[in-house]
Amino acid sequence: MLHRRELLKQSGLVIPLWxxxxxxxxRNAFAADSPDMIVHGRVPHNSETRLNRLIESWITxxxxxxxRSHAPVPQxxxxxxxxxxxxxxxxxxxISLAELREGFAQRSVVATLTCAGNRRNEHSAVKEVSxxxxxxxxxxxxxxxxxxxxxxxxxxxxKEGAKxxxxxxxxxxxxxxxxxxxxxSIPLEKAMSEHGAMPGTLVATGMNGQPLPPxxxxxxRTVVPGFIGARSVKWLGKIIVSDRPSPNHYxxxxxxxxxxxxxxxWAAASILYDYPLNSVTCLPSQGxxxxxxxxxxAGFALAPANAGQTVRRVEVSADGGQTWSHAEFSSPAIxxxxxxxxxxIGIDRGTTELVVRATDSSGEVQAEKVPWNxxxxxxxxxxxxxxxxx
Ligand code: MTE
Numbered sequence: 001m002l003h004r005r006e007l008l009k010q011s012g013l014v015i016p017l018w019x020x021x022x023x024x025x026x027r028n029a030f031a032a033d034s035p036d037m038i039v040h041g042r043v044p045h046n047s048e049t050r051l052n053r054l055i056e057s058w059i060t061x062x063x064x065x066x067x068r069s070h071a072p073v074p075q076x077x078x079x080x081x082x083x084x085x086x087x088x089x090x091x092x093x094x095i096s097l098a099e100l101r102e103g104f105a106q107r108s109v110v111a112t113l114t115c116a117g118n119r120r121n122e123h124s125a126v127k128e129v130s131x132x133x134x135x136x137x138x139x140x141x142x143x144x145x146x147x148x149x150x151x152x153x154x155x156x157x158x159k160e161g162a163k164x165x166x167x168x169x170x171x172x173x174x175x176x177x178x179x180x181x182x183x184x185s186i187p188l189e190k191a192m193s194e195h196g197a198m199p200g201t202l203v204a205t206g207m208n209g210q211p212l213p214p215x216x217x218x219x220x221r222t223v224v225p226g227f228i229g230a231r232s233v234k235w236l237g238k239i240i241v242s243d244r245p246s247p248n249h250y251x252x253x254x255x256x257x258x259x260x261x262x263x264x265x266w267a268a269a270s271i272l273y274d275y276p277l278n279s280v281t282c283l284p285s286q287g288x289x290x291x292x293x294x295x296x297x298a299g300f301a302l303a304p305a306n307a308g309q310t311v312r313r314v315e316v317s318a319d320g321g322q323t324w325s326h327a328e329f330s331s332p333a334i335x336x337x338x339x340x341x342x343x344x345i346g347i348d349r350g351t352t353e354l355v356v357r358a359t360d361s362s363g364e365v366q367a368e369k370v371p372w373n374x375x376x377x378x379x380x381x382x383x384x385x386x387x388x389x390x
Pocket of ligand 1: 065066067068069070071113114115116168169170171182215216217228229230231232233234235236
């Protein structure tokens with residue numbers, strides 16, 4: 001068996017120091033400097049995967065996985081680290097990394113993580129939206145390992161009033177003249193659920209067989225399969241069980257759908273949990289110059305999985321949606337995981353764009369258009385790829 005540091009070396013990671021010393025650097029240099037990423041910001045680090053690299057494998061390698069951070073990576077001494085569990089529990093806990101590894105059953109899940117702001121640039125094309133202008137690469141599929149949130153909560157023992165589980169990160173985000181941690185919360189039933197062999201929520205320490213990289217939450221994060229990425233809190237420090245959703249800014253205000261900035265709209269806006277049905281063409285690239293004849297079109301599709309749905313069908317059109325060709329899948333239909341697809345389609349000199357749409361196993365079809373919203377979340381209309389054919 002390979003030593004952990006040897007594995008890291010072979011996978012191209014150049015920062016084994018944080019493993020040796022327990023201290024992590026301020027940012028994950030390799031991903032930000034990679035030509036395979038579109039970098040939107042270095043500190044805090046925000047980058048997405050270039051679409052041609054994104055669909056090279058069903059499991060997204062760690063160094064190609066998008067990063068969405070609201071503050072610099074916090075410095076965490078792994079040897080001193082404790083995860084605390086408090087609130088509506090019978091026995092508050094303070095758990096070290098060793099206890100997390102040795103005191104609980106180790107589980108893993110393959111799940112797709114995607115940012116609610118993925119494809120925000122398409123909302124912005126209608127009317128400008130502030131925030132990171134994500135194209136379509138703020139998504140990735142990884143094998144996460146760790147312990148189930150249900151096991152942690154069962155160890156603490158839930159009180160009657162337990163209805164929501166809050167997560168608090170150890171990062172420090174500057175907001176309105178103060179500093180806050182990134183926070184999320186999920187309904188208790190999601191926290192305690194199992195979907196077949198898959199836990200509803202994982203308290204993860206590993207990503208694709210390696211310790212979580214610093215940018216992805218080392219040493220501990222939550223992974224909430226099926227929910228927008230914002231509910232999977234990195235650098236997890238605190239779990240609080242409550243009778244209500246978290247008052248943290250990223251639950252109380254951000255990550256809600258509002259169409260106009262009025263007090264009524266904000267009051268009516270519900271908390272975003274599940275990500276929507278989506279599909280994206282990754283090849284050919286936007287603006288590709290093609291020859292008339294058959295062309296291979298390929299990409300990914302993702303279905304919401306709250307009721308076990310998977311992606312059933314992906315169709316591509318070269319004539320604006322009048323006729324559609326069915327794509328073939330190169331990956332299985334597994335809830336909470338994207339499916340990679342491809343199709344050979346004929347194009348001619350009149351072709352100006354390729355359009356893709358997906359259908360899930362409940363029969364829901366991706367809509368041609370979606371309403372604009374103030375924060376540019378959840379864009380999931382048909383995906384258009386402009387091409388020129390000559
Ligand atoms: N957790 C903390 N502590 N701080 C953050 O800024 N960003 C969230 C979530 N968890 C965030 C966080 C958002 S918006 C997303 S989309 C995912 O992490 C991104 O996870 P990744 O960077 O590992 O891809």
